[in-house]
Amino acid sequence: xxxxxxxxxxxxxxxxxxFFCSMNTVENSLRTLAAQFLxxxxxxxxxxxxxxxxxxxxxxFEGDVSVVLFPFLKLTGKRPDELGEALGAFLxxxxxxxxxxxxxxxxxxxxxxxxxxxxxxxxxYAQHQRFGLREATADAPNVLIEYPSPNTNKPLHxxxxxxxxLGMSLSRILEATGQRVTPVCLYxxxxxxxxKSMVAWQKFAHGATPQSTGIKGDHFVGDYxxxxxxxxxxxxxxxxxxxxxxxxxxxxxxxxxxxxxxTVAWEEGDAEVRALWEQMNGWVYEGFNESFGRLGCRFEKxxxxxxxxxxxxxxxxxxxxxxIFFRKDxxxxxxxxxxxxxxxxxxxxxxxxxxxxxxxIAVAYEKQRDFNYDASIYVVGNEQDYHFKxxxxxxKRLGMKASDKLYHLSYGMVELPTGKMKSREGTVVDADVLFxxxxxxxxxxxxxxGKLEGLSEAEKEHLYTMVGNAALRYFILRxxxxxxxxxxxxxxxxxxxxxGPFVQYTHARIASILRQGGxxxxxxxxxxxxxxxxxxxxxxxFGSVIQTAADKMDPSALASYVFELARDFNQFYHECPxxxxxxxxxxxxRLALCASVGSVLKNGLYLLGIEAPERM
RNA sequence: GAUCCCGUAGCUCAGUUGGAUAGAGCAACUGCCUUCUAAGCAGUAGGCCACAGGUUCGAAUCCUGUCGGGAUCACCA
Numbered sequence: 008x009x010x011x012x013x014x015x016x017x018x019x020x021x022x023x024x025x026f027f028c029s030m031n032t033v034e035n036s037l038r039t040l041a042a043q044f045l046x047x048x049x050x051x052x053x054x055x056x057x058x059x060x061x062x063x064x065x066x067x068f069e070g071d072v073s074v075v076l077f078p079f080l081k082l083t084g085k086r087p088d089e090l091g092e093a094l095g096a097f098l099x100x101x102x103x104x105x106x107x108x109x110x111x112x113x114x115x116x117x118x119x120x121x122x123x124x125x126x127x128x129x130x131x132y133a134q135h136q137r138f139g140l141r142e143a144t145a146d147a148p149n150v151l152i153e154y155p156s157p158n159t160n161k162p163l164h165x166x167x168x169x170x171x172x173l174g175m176s177l178s179r180i181l182e183a184t185g186q187r188v189t190p191v192c193l194y195x196x197x198x199x200x201x202x203k204s205m206v207a208w209q210k211f212a213h214g215a216t217p218q219s220t221g222i223k224g225d226h227f228v229g230d231y232x233x234x235x236x237x238x239x240x241x242x243x244x245x246x247x248x249x250x251x252x253x254x255x256x257x258x259x260x261x262x263x264x265x266x267x268x269x270t271v272a273w274e275e276g277d278a279e280v281r282a283l284w285e286q287m288n289g290w291v292y293e294g295f296n297e298s299f300g301r302l303g304c305r306f307e308k309x310x311x312x313x314x315x316x317x318x319x320x321x322x323x324x325x326x327x328x329x330x331i332f333f334r335k336d337x338x339x340x341x342x343x344x345x346x347x348x349x350x351x352x353x354x355x356x357x358x359x360x361x362x363x364x365x366x367x368i369a370v371a372y373e374k375q376r377d378f379n380y381d382a383s384i385y386v387v388g389n390e391q392d393y394h395f396k397x398x399x400x401x402x403k404r405l406g407m408k409a410s411d412k413l414y415h416l417s418y419g420m421v422e423l424p425t426g427k428m429k430s431r432e433g434t435v436v437d438a439d440v441l442f443x444x445x446x447x448x449x450x451x452x453x454x455x456x457g458k459l460e461g462l463s464e465a466e467k468e469h470l471y472t473m474v475g476n477a478a479l480r481y482f483i484l485r486x487x488x489x490x491x492x493x494x495x496x497x498x499x500x501x502x503x504x505x506x507g508p509f510v511q512y513t514h515a516r517i518a519s520i521l522r523q524g525g526x527x528x529x530x531x532x533x534x535x536x537x538x539x540x541x542x543x544x545x546x547x548x549f550g551s552v553i554q555t556a557a558d559k560m561d562p563s564a565l566a567s568y569v570f571e572l573a574r575d576f577n578q579f580y581h582e583c584p585x586x587x588x589x590x591x592x593x594x595x596x597r598l599a600l601c602a603s604v605g606s607v608l609k610n611g612l613y614l615l616g617i618e619a620p621e622r623m
Numbered sequence: 624g625a626u627c628c629c630g631u632a633g634c635u636c637a638g639u640u641g642g643a644u645a646g647a648g649c650a651a652c653u654g655c656c657u658u659c660u661a662a663g664c665a666g667u668a669g670g671c672c673a674c675a676g677g678u679u680c681g682a683a684u685c686c687u688g689u690c691g692g693g694a695u696c697a698c699c700a
Contacts (some may be wrong), residue, residue, distance in 0.1 A: 057640085065643060075642060077680070114643065115682090158700080175643065195700065289640090312700090339698060348626085349696095356698040363700050392627065393695050417630080420693080427693095458660065485648095490629070491693070498635065502662050504648040505636085512662045520659055555639080567637060570647085577663060586659045623662075 016279030031125065033104050034061055034072065041074060044097045045080040048083040048090075062114070069109060069173035070116030071544065074098075077113045087113045089132055121534040124543050125596070128530055131546055132599040135606040139549035141185030142320060149187045151378055152178055154386035156193040159291040160200040160232045162225040163298055163438035163459055165428065165494060166388070166422050172480050173418055174386045174618045175304050176562040184557045185613055189378050192306040193370060196288055202269040204228050205283055206262060207235035217290050225294025228287050236431070238262050301472075303616060308377060312371055323354050323373060331404050332531070347400050351394075354401075367398050368405075375408060382412035384560070389417040389489065416560050419491030421483075436494070448500045449508075459622065473618045477507030480616050485566040505570050510608060513573035514619040517605040519596070520585055522621075527599050529591035538579040542600060545575045549607050553614065562615060569611040576604050586590065 008181040038056035045054040075089050083090055091110040093127030098117070099105045106120035131138050134386045155167045163171075208231045215228040239262050246256035248347070272280040290460065299305065323340055326332040332354060334344050340355040354365055359367075374383060385395060395415035403410040422428070427437045448472040453459055459467055482499040486492040502508035535543070548568065556564040585601060588594040609619040 018640095060640085060642075062639095062642070068643075073643085077642065080680080096639070112643065198700070201700080337698090338659095350626095353698050358698080360698085362698065366700095388694095390694055391700090394700090403655065417628095423633090431627095452662075456660090456662070458662095467665095482635095490636090493635065496634070498649065501649070506648080506662085508662060509648095509697055512660080516663085523659070563637085564639095567647090574647085576667095580659080581655095581664045623660085 013493045014580065026058075028083075033102075033119070036102055036104075037061065037072070037074070037117070037122070039096065040101050041094060045079055045083065048079075048085070048093075050208070052082060054082070054120055056080070057594060064114075064116055064299055066118060068111060070118045071540070072117050072119075074115040074117065075113065077117060080113070089117045118552055124535045124540055125531070125533055126166055126527075127547060128535075128596065128599055128603065129384050131543075131603045132527075135603045136610075138357075138603070138607060138610075139553055140183045142611060143182065143185050143187050143347050147185050147187050148381040149189060149378060150181055150382045150384060151189045151191060151374055151380040152181075152384040152386065153193055153374075154192050156195065156387070157295065158200055159194055159196040159228070159288050160204045161229040161430075161460055162294060164533070165436040165438065165441060168302075168438050168479070169421050170386055170388070170481050171299075171302055171304055172483050172560065172616060175302075176484055176614060177386070177416065177557075177560055179444070179614045179616070180553060180556050180565065183553050183610075184556075188375065189307045189380070190304070191308045191314070191374065192444055193308060193310040195312045197273060197316065199266060200231060200232070201284065201288070202266040202273065203239075204232040205280075205287055206265050206269055207231035207238065208287065209283070210234075210238070210262075217293070221358040222296050223294045223297065224290030224292070225298070227294075227438070233430075235262065235266075276306065295573060301442070309374065309428075312366060315369045315373060316361055316366050319361050319369035320355065320359075321369075322368050323361075323365060325496075326354075326401075326405055329546055339379050342404070343395060344400055349397055349400060352397050352401075363504070364398060364401070368401060371398075371402055371407065371413075381409060381414075382414065383409065384414045384416055386416045386418070389419055391415075392417055403474060416488065418488040421494050424493060424495050437494075441496075442475070442479065444496075445479045445500060446471050449474035449477070449478070449502075451531075452502055453623070460586075462622065463580055470623060474502070474508050474511060474623065477511050477612070477617045478502060479507075481507030481510070481566060484562045484615050485570075487563050488561055506610075507615075510573045510612060511617070511620055512623055513576055514605060514608045514612070515623040516580065517576070517601045517608070518621040520601050521605060522602070523586055526596045527595055527602060529595050529599055533592040535596065538575075538582050539596070539600060542572070542575045542604060546570050546603060546607060549611070556614075557599070565611060569608060569615070572604060572611070573608060576608075 016194075035056070038059040038061065040388060041059045042054045042056040045059075046052065058078065060078065061076055062073040076090055076094070077162045079085075079090060080087060085093075088110055091113075091430050095108040095117075097110060098115075104119050104123040106123075107116050108115060110116070118285060125244045152174060155163070155165060157163060157172035176191065178190055181188050208228075211234055212231065212536065217224040220227065222230070239260055242260035242262055243253070243256045246259060247253060251259065269280060273284060300559050326342075327334065327340060332340050333341050335357075337357040338359070339353055339357040341351050341353055343351050345351065352364065353359060353362065354368075371383070374380060387395065392415070395417070399410070399413045399415070402413065420427070423436070425434065453471060453474070454468070459470070462470070478500055481495070483492070485505065547570075549572075552564055552568040556562055579600070583595040583597060585594065588597060612619045
């Protein structure tokens with residue numbers, strides 16, 4: 008079970024991302040000028056640049072960008088063609104980048120001059136390796152991000168992969184907008200589930216260890232968790248055969264009672280139980296660390312439920328004093344959130360012990376102490392939407408600093424074509440198995456292609472890992488996080504079409520050209536080909552796509568972008584020779600375009616957690 | 624029962640604060656490798672944007688209702 012999943016993006020969080028990244032200075036000028044002109048036509052009114060709607064233009068029409076006139080017809084009392092003519096003439100007069108314009112219905116379609124495109128390429132190429140990216144300043148906001156927060160009784164599965172891919176990608180995206188990002192992980196390392204693995208190990212292992220069996224630690228422990236479930240099922244069945252009700256049988260099964268005793272013993276600090284717990288968790292962490300290592304994620308700090316599960320009590324006591332919480336007759340402590348559209352919520356059991364949310368309150372303060380964050384993101388599945396609404400509301404009422412900068416990145420579940428993953432039915436897709444499988448497919452595909460002669464074995468293996476990783480990560484990240492997604496193992500290993508390997512392939516192609524291309528010296532006076540304009544237009548969007556992805560906490564925006572850029576480039580590639588181009592100005596323009604696209608693809612892939620190979 | 628999320632091509636998904644003829648990829652069919660990497664490119668076919676109303680110059684997008692799918696509503700995590 009993943010600790011958490013996420014959903015809505017609060018408006019106030021976006022206040023954070025102050026800078027509205029606008030690389031598109033021409034579009035800004037366009038808006039400003041249009042607003043200025045339109046304001047003059049509206050009696051007593053004012054049109055702001057933001058009100059000017061700029062649209063992309065459908066393929067069949069001429070032009071680079073379109074001003075939508077409809078919103079201003081009523082305001083100005085003019086007909087579309089009348090307003091369009093006037094606005095078009097005004098804009099062309101005042102913006103030298105505008106080459107021509109046409110009017111189609113209520114749309115003023117503007118075409119930029121060739122000089123605009125060549126100067127755009129000059130700009131992009133000049134900064135191409137850092138184009139679209141921002142460096143964090145020393146006083147940049149410090150954003151804490153928590154993921155994937157697994158339980159320590161089972162290995163990672165497909166659901167964790169979505170979590171990890173989102174967490175990693177979002178971290179990098181936020182960094183690319185100039186923020187400082189601190190990744191942390193919270194381990195749910197105690198309680199009933201962990202006790203189950205321990206009980207089963209005592210019963211069945213006869214002292215076996217990951218070392219003695221050669222099984223990866225997290226899988227080793229997970230196997231005993233499964234063994235426990237099987238045993239439990241049998242015992243329940245046996246009791247029911249003796250005539251007990253299912254409810255009673257589930258409570259009275261000897262093994263589950265042993266689990267309860269074990270959990271109590273753990274809480275009482277029983278030395279033997281603690282030692283076993285340390286040992287088994289140690290195996291799990293070894294396994295997790297291996298998985299995290301090859302997935303490329305690392306954490307600034309680890310938090311453990313076992314260390315904090317009792318810590319929330321003080322905070323709850325303070326809240327009680329302040330009258331934010333109240334005590335019921337049985338001694339349990341509650342908060343009434345009905346005025347916020349939520350329910351009453353228990354914070355402390357009647358016996359004084361803490362529950363899940365108590366722990367979360369504690370961890371929120373711990374994080375604040377440790378990192379003094381400006382914002383805190385929890386990457387957790389959408390099944391916990393309600394939990395986080397409650398948690399954030401509580402923290403707000405407690406008056407915690409930055410309590411208005413807490414964000415639940417809620418993502419939907421991953422399902423299989425056959426339905427949901429169910430551990431009971433053995434349909435859970437294991438993360439390690441899946442990852443290995445992807446690499447194997449990459450290996451086989453590369454063997455079929457046979458383009459890798461000259462690479463060492465180590466380089467080849469690295470490449471297979473890159474490509475397998477790309478296929479898997481892209482397949483998952485291209486879907487809007489908040490939506491549930493269907494994971495089809497067959498399609499996920501596809502390397503054609505809208506896939507990670509397709510984008511990688513495009514990068515490798517570009518790298519190949521650049522290796523043979525020589526020095527690049529841009530020349531003046533070149534008039535770009537339509538396909539080149541198309542590539543440049545897409546290239547220019549990179550910065551704003553990153554910003555959108557950051558604002559919405561949605562890497563899928565970037566996944567789409569990277570694919571579109573690669574697709575545009577491939578079209579250009581098929582129509583415009585680069586190395587074989589005899590005209591010097593054209594060849595230089597194209598080489599610079601290749602270099603720029605190569606860098607943006609590489610950086611864009613990086614933001615998704617994908618490496619860009621030089622060959623493939 | 625209450626609350627929240629989702630419903631777009633056969634399949635998987637895009638679709639900016641409402642804007643032009645709803646887009647990709649996969650699968651299917653047709654072409655293109657003596658030319659910079661064919662993991663590519665070009666083309667054909669595929670749609671009552673779940674359904675019904677409403678708002679407006681204009682709705683896949685906003686509102687209401689219906690149907691279908693999912694999640695949550697524990698002194699579980």
